[in-house]
Amino acid sequence: MKNNWRDGNKVDLLINGEEFYPRVFECIENAKKEVIVETFILYEDKVGHRLQQALIKAARNGVRVDFTVDDYGTWDLSKDFVKAMTDSGVKLHIFDPQPKLLGVRLNLFRRLHRKIVVVDREIAFIGGINYSADHMMDAGKKAKQDYAVELRGPIVADVYRTCLRLSLQELSRKEQRSRLKAAEEETCKPAGDSKVLLVERDNISHKKDIEKQYLLAIRLAKKRIVIANAYFFPRYYFLLSLRRATMRGVEVTLIMQGRPDMPWVTALSRLLYKYLLRSDVKIYEYNQRSLHGKIAIVDDEWVTVGSSNLDPLSFSLNLEANVIIQDKKLNQKIDAHLNELIQQHSHRIDLELAQRGYWWRVPLIFISFYFLRVFPSIAGWLPAHAPTFKHILPKRRFWSKKATQPHEENNGEGPIKTYDKGSIS
Missing domain, CATH: 3.30.870.10 (Endonuclease Chain A)
Known part of the structure; x- marks a missing residue:
């Protein structure tokens, strides 16, 4: 689906973790209905734990929380870190889960590299900032210079829909169509004077x-x-x-x-x-x-x-x-x-x-x-897997050694393993 230019948006630049993290965590904790987060990297450091706490708080307040991370970028999350979120109701999705060979991660390509947050279908964040302490100035020599924007206005509905299309892979085709049809009717009130276009890159319909x-x-x-x-x-x-x-x-x-x-x-x-x-x-x-x-x-x-x-x-x-x-x-x-x-x-x-x-x-x-x-x-010769979701029971290890099986053909992304409440998530 092609996105269009949207008028009437408010855009605020956020520079580095010092500006980005407090604003994102505040919005997540104050959510009323729904939170979607996608990221490439999540570390169990002070930033990762702060995000975990914000997601847990939102889920305990009855907010639907979908959290998607890339398997390559978050390969070493601990069982306790994950369990704390899923026991609170956070739905954790792992993109392209692959077993390691002699400790080496093999899923080098087709990564979920985008960083998106959508809160209550009213506020969205897009940028290059992962959830790790090296995006803070106090990280010293390892600190990184990076940027994101906070969005309000009609463009948020487009961001919401692109996240929804990825996170709905666990549902049947019929359920997906129903949810997406409802999302197509989603609109957001004008909030400013900026004209904004959401641009994606995937492996089927938005390659370039x-x-x-x-x-x-x-x-x-x-x-x-x-x-x-x-x-x-x-x-x-x-x-x-x-x-x-x-x-x-x-x-x-x-x-x-x-x-x-x-x-x-x-x-x-x-x-x-x-x-x-x-x-x-x-x-x-x-x-x-x-x-x-x-x-x-x-x-x-x-x-x-x-x-x-x-x-x-x-x-x-x-x-x-x-x-x-x-x-x-x-x-x-x-x-x-x-x-x-x-x-x-x-x-x-x-x-x-x-x-x-x-x-x-x-x-x-x-x-x-x-x-x-x-x-x-x-x-184009490299494999473009079909996404799948895999549900893991609480007694199972977080990183299953079972190979994921191909699911229905969709937009050419990698498999996704989903951890729901009641699973090791």
């Missing part, structure tokens, strides 16, 4: 939606493009579009990781620097903390915030969710914030620096560009 929105904005840009993204390794045509924008007189600025949490990914990004710098693209590496954000602005109104990196995993394999926003004030706020990061905590990469040691990197650069051309096709 997020990438297409980026490319459209780049092609239409007249003055400036500023992209701050954690993992920058887009396909060749994306790079070419940025170069063509500079040829039209558009100022293109990229903010990359200078203190990488995954050094090998940053090393791949740096292979692209010379190609971009030769067309006057400005490249900065942010050094205060590890950049985990997925945020961009174009000209004076266009903004995107979400979970999608600009790399092959996000563009070709993962389930992702971004919002595209037309809002001058929000654009200006993000522009001022990113300029502050550049001026105070970043260093600029020049062509001379990018060319150091260039001779030995030439073969790698050639391979990288070829890889960027063909990876979207290669990704």
